[in-house]
Amino acid sequence: MGLIEKLDAAQSKTDRPGLAPGDTVEVSVRVIEGDKTRQQKFRGDVINVRGSGLRKSFTVRKISEGVGVERTFPLHGPTIGEIKILKHSRVRRAKLFYLRNKTGKAARLSQVRSAGEIGTK
């Protein structure tokens, strides 16, 4: 194994779930405030998964107080605690950027009934 592969392997987290666009997730983020750290949860839909290996990242979109908020996380980032997948939805795109132009009922995703259909991939 080369030096780069070793470095990447050492930093890769093995407990990260396989995410797919359309998944509704809750991401626990460690936030450092002064000398205290606390967990912050960010819950929303995965609208983008990009990159591979250590560089893989994903974007979560949620509507917070009527305003669309998106956050992109590095999948293997050390400040990311747990990534909980709450539901899988049926989507027909790899990138769900069209949700940015939808509001209200149109911005909903329909859940996959048979559990594990996407999750096992």
Place this chain on the structure above:
Amino acid sequence: MMGLIGRKVGMTQIFNEQGEVIPVTVIEAGPCTVTELRTQERDGYLAVQLGFGAQKESRFTRPVLGQFTKRNLPPARHLREFRLDSLEGMELGKSVTVSIFEAGHHVDVEGVTKGRGFAGVVKRHKFAAGHASHGPTHGKQPGSIGASAFPSRVIKGKRLPGRMGGVRLTAKNLEVVAVDPEQNMLLVRGAVPGPPRALVLVRKRGN
């Protein structure tokens, strides 16, 4: 300044404690052997010559091999000199490793840039290219290269297409992110000249 000969392995990224991504170049540096001392009396300047990389003996010509055998040193594939202010602590055969660097230090990294061949002005001199559509036919051409009857020649130094890359370049003041003496590995923030596997010289900075 004291330095080390190494090989660029490639680039990757690491996370710091804040979770920020730091782009790093991985350099496999050393171990190097001091193969020659340049002294004020004999050579007129102070420097060490370092040898890096094993090479089987049959690859050397007899005279070059003799330079190693007469000093009882292992034959090294690459030899480079590093100018020093003082030869204190330096002796023939001394091994130099990445442990001369520390995380947080700053270094200069010298190497030969990737050869780009005969490159046009857009790539070579960062000229702005014309619009690809909507009519103009300027494309990536250099445009006018001077006036007409006067001076009836092209001004020297005019930036034109030509050979690009393949020249020695020093990336200065790069932060050392991590040092691993066990693997002879050096992580340096940012990019370094040359392709993967290229020979690079890592120098300590100033002080």
